[in-house]
Amino acid sequence: MAQSSPHSEADGLDVLFCPGSVAVIGASRSEEKIGHAIVKNILESGYAGEVYPVNPKADEILGLQAYSSVKDVSGPVDLAVIVIPAKLVLDVMEACGQKGVRAAIVVTAGFGETGREGARRERRLLEIARQHGVRVLGPNCLGVIDTVCPLNASFAAHMPDGGGQGFMSQSGALCVAVLDLAVAEGIGFSRFVSLGNKADVDEVALLRKWEEDEQTGAALAYIEGLTDGRAFLDAARCVAARKPVVALKSGTTEAGSQAVSSHTGSLAGSARAYQAAFRKAGVLQAQTWLDLFDWGLALTYQPALAGSRIAIVTNAGGPGILTTDALGHAGLALARFEDATLEALRDALPEAAAVENPVDVLGDAGPPEYAAALEAVLDDGNVDGAVVILTPQILTDVEGIAQTIVDVAQGRDKPVLGCFMGEETTSAGAALLNRNRLPNYRSPNRAVNTLQAMWRYAEYRSRPESEPEAFEVDGDAVRRVLDAACREGSPVTLVEVEARDVMAAYGIPLPPARLASSAGEAVEAAEEIGFPVALKIASPDVLHKSDVGGIELGLADTNAVKQAYDRILSRARQHAPEGEIWGVLVQAMVAPGREVIVGVNRDAQFGPLVMFGLGGIYVEVLEDVTFRLAPVTAREAEEMLDEIKAAPLLHGARGEDPADLAAIAEIVQRVSQLVCDFPEIVELDLNPVIVHQEGAVAIDARLSVKQPEECKE
């Protein structure tokens, strides 16, 4: 995990968004230069502080006195926007530091994104900035727009409206595309940040900042890769507890990940780990860049969705059905109205209208019919939110209906989304809705997709806070095993006997077993354990035991054990003539039951990722597994058991009694605790774990350890 920087949090970021004064270093008189656009944008944004263009070759830029160096500016400079050739940036940063500048936006490209030389320059830039306590945005970014301050310290072609969405993006191009769309559609932002190379200010810092920011109702982010996954997770979780966080993560397919690597050199992390991290933190994962705003607007401006029961009001049957379909696919429910609602609708609407959900107010409906219908359904205790559909039929008073919807929805504690279909005659109505912060969607699917995101967020928020349980375990015992494995130069994968000791120390149930180093000892062990038993080769040089005939099962008596011991030993010697052989592990046979797998992989970004699934083909062929980032809470463990498709088999789908779910959930949590306590465990497999009606037992344990530094060589 990356070392956290001295400034990883939100300290000193205020000055980035609303400084008392700004110097533009590299300001230009030439209209085609970025250094000109930035000064112009600052002035046109209505910024109230001092603006100092810095350009040694100019006296005056856009009516402002120009300075030849930032150090020549008479008053204090809070923020510097740097837009000069890359090789001059280090000196300028030094000058900024000396001047007492508190934050710098480095627009200039030619740093970490260009290779080794650039990366070195970027590190040096950060060193200088930190010496002087200067926060740095960028390099290689578009800048910052703050509509509250207001300040447009960017070279973007447009300044968006004010609004409640905070937006950050690693890709500057996505920033410009977003702004271009936002300006045309009236989508507003509180703060808009192009992160660039994220030398200093990153997603974590901005999330920490926006957590407290009353102007920002939802945080939206486009992410290619993170510097410190865990720090992001922690910050996002804090924010998501107070306001929605929506993230679009690119590089979610193998091919996509390659594109990320070649583009930014940042570590992509596995798509599954990101998914697990977002889920754990309550971050809503967008699928397309348009989702960011589809969801963001409703999450920012509409009341939270308290349940999944949706009412549809429409002036046409077809779109009502399409919306109903979409609700079904999204796992939301078509609300069933109370009798009083049906009565109210019957009273208010013409006879031919459909009063059951979806409510069809008919093609000639005007504002009164829409008002009556929307009021009735929002008053209904069985309705958690509503979609109002309009198709532009002959004489449809589109704007009148839009105003009515706004009026009725106003002040309610249930979200209402618009779905005005068409464009030519509906766009004014749609704009009226949007202006009044009741978001409109051009297709039922997008409206429903948004409700689904709102519902996911509501579910996340309604979850009781839960801390991972701390089981009583014997950490010293594990430490001893790991140290021993280390001292003896053992391979990265532990021998099963060792892995068993580790598991036992963490209370993971295992079948009784003993290590035997002769046939006689094996028989003794078997007699103690009770027949039948299994024998497994115990050797640091035989890790794939069954591949070399190193396992025999169901040995019913003394004789069988003796013979099996000899066979196993001889096969093992054949396989590894020079190998170290400890003997065999004599293990009790476990009664058949349902087989599950519990495993752990350590993700480079987010740390241990705990997997659960049914064993055998379910994992190998159907890939029916689910993941959580450790530490896994009791609640998460239960969710995991329910999430796999084969879950009904655990519950007893085929007339069987249910498996002991609590026992599996506990194993999952104990494994999670183990891998959190011992970061050197990089891989773990309990496969299979046999689950009975009461209890569960891990039949085979596999552990890979990354040796600590001092063991190397």
Added chain:
Amino acid sequence: MAQSSPHSEADGLDVLFCPGSVAVIGASRSEEKIGHAIVKNILESGYAGEVYPVNPKADEILGLQAYSSVKDVSGPVDLAVIVIPAKLVLDVMEACGQKGVRAAIVVTAGFGETGREGARRERRLLEIARQHGVRVLGPNCLGVIDTVCPLNASFAAHMPDGGGQGFMSQSGALCVAVLDLAVAEGIGFSRFVSLGNKADVDEVALLRKWEEDEQTGAALAYIEGLTDGRAFLDAARCVAARKPVVALKSGTTEAGSQAVSSHTGSLAGSARAYQAAFRKAGVLQAQTWLDLFDWGLALTYQPALAGSRIAIVTNAGGPGILTTDALGHAGLALARFEDATLEALRDALPEAAAVENPVDVLGDAGPPEYAAALEAVLDDGNVDGAVVILTPQILTDVEGIAQTIVDVAQGRDKPVLGCFMGEETTSAGAALLNRNRLPNYRSPNRAVNTLQAMWRYAEYRSRPESEPEAFEVDGDAVRRVLDAACREGSPVTLVEVEARDVMAAYGIPLPPARLASSAGEAVEAAEEIGFPVALKIASPDVLHKSDVGGIELGLADTNAVKQAYDRILSRARQHAPEGEIWGVLVQAMVAPGREVIVGVNRDAQFGPLVMFGLGGIYVEVLEDVTFRLAPVTAREAEEMLDEIKAAPLLHGARGEDPADLAAIAEIVQRVSQLVCDFPEIVELDLNPVIVHQEGAVAIDARLSVKQPEECKE
């Protein structure tokens, strides 16, 4: 299945789209009336034929002489548009018939959609029309727009541009929404039809018509329910063999289906049957109403996609990654360029550009860079199609680049789609692309989603024609069993002995078996078959054999068979003291193997739907099954085996030898042939079929028969 109407095909439809003369019955002088809008639309559409307003209370409407009855019109009337109160429509249809009108558009509502009375009126309307040979569109529809004729015989508020898309919709509201969008976005149509209640002209008729229509490059349909599923399938298949058909089917979830029923009273059919039908016919199933045009435009105007390898040209990295992700999720491939391409790109682009796919021409790229990049990738033999992304960066010449893309793509045999992101500064460029029939998509996902539809269509088209195989079977034997079951008043579900006879007659492999009506006969049978055997109760009154202890397996010798016979008989008598008991079926035990299920359900719309899946939990819990409409061809049967998620298990995923796929495929086809030959078979289950490395055997057969009329009571 509905009886096909005398006019179910495209006869006489020309006159609906381009008549020599039109009478508007119910034409009005009042601008707010639909009868006014229609006359106005006809005139404004540039229609070249005669127009006759009919209104007994007016002399003149919109400058045209008005007539008090259609019969008063002096010249011939080809097409009548009827827009008068419902109760007057029957008389007017009679008058139209007498006048020699050849087609009528009945705009008037108040027919089948309003209940029993309306349905009666609709049937009567059709009778009158048929007596006189009048084709009828509607009732309860918006009308027809033909941009080729041209003729706008609708009350739509807008006339769309001309274009190559034919559009039909059961929902009038969706028609207006589509037009409203189309007018704003410049989406053009050849023919645009609101189908309404589909008393006569329906999807089938229009598909038949558009199959031959050179003006229509793709047929788009919004469907709530079909009158005759099989006729649709046949028509759609013919069209899809020549041009793309895209359909949006609403009512695809349970809740959605209910909405369909209440809305149109039409039979929704099961979502799975529709899916199977669309697939069989090569119809591309849209997921949202916007898909219709996203896909339709590219399918109509762009060259077909010959493979799945896509090139991306972009001026920004982030959107390139998003597109790469989308390709991965859609099952399309990121093309790997030939060396010559990489060289050409290196030559033409600045050093910092990324020449591997996605090609990043960099943020300051202009038309020359885009031209060079697009040309190079389209010249590449490893590239089947391209997406060109533009983000509006500083100084980006949006329209110049759009024109360049059009110029380079022109005349190529590979599709090129645009993805100009943003709106404020990109909309003019996007419009330029669209005007030049190179469709633009606002998000990478929508562009890729469209390429996926194109690829599905290409795959469908490239499939060799394949007819279902006709196996040699003994239909008479089946007929005898079914007749016997009928004569003896047998229940709907056949006894296994009977079902076996049916299966055997169709060459479906079964384990050797004999019916025995005493313990002695059972032993004799077992000796003949060879031990071990299974015994199963044979009784028309015991259909769930295992529930009543009616099955014993693995009987190894004479004694075991005797005892099992007695036990089974006594349990059966206990269960059904008055029941008819034929004895037991003595059946050879089959060696273990992989278990699959082959089944059939008869869908009300589309007929027999053949299912395949792995047996047991795969069907019951994981629902890992796949469907095809019968008749199933050899190719389809093979596809089915590969489509299930557990397919690797059949191929031998866990080190086993592959199962005999050919044997299963043949059983699927023989079952298909059986249920096609005998429509009275409504349900069939072979569960399990045990598949070995060579051969497959159906262990249990279950058949339900809908008794023919004469057997009732």
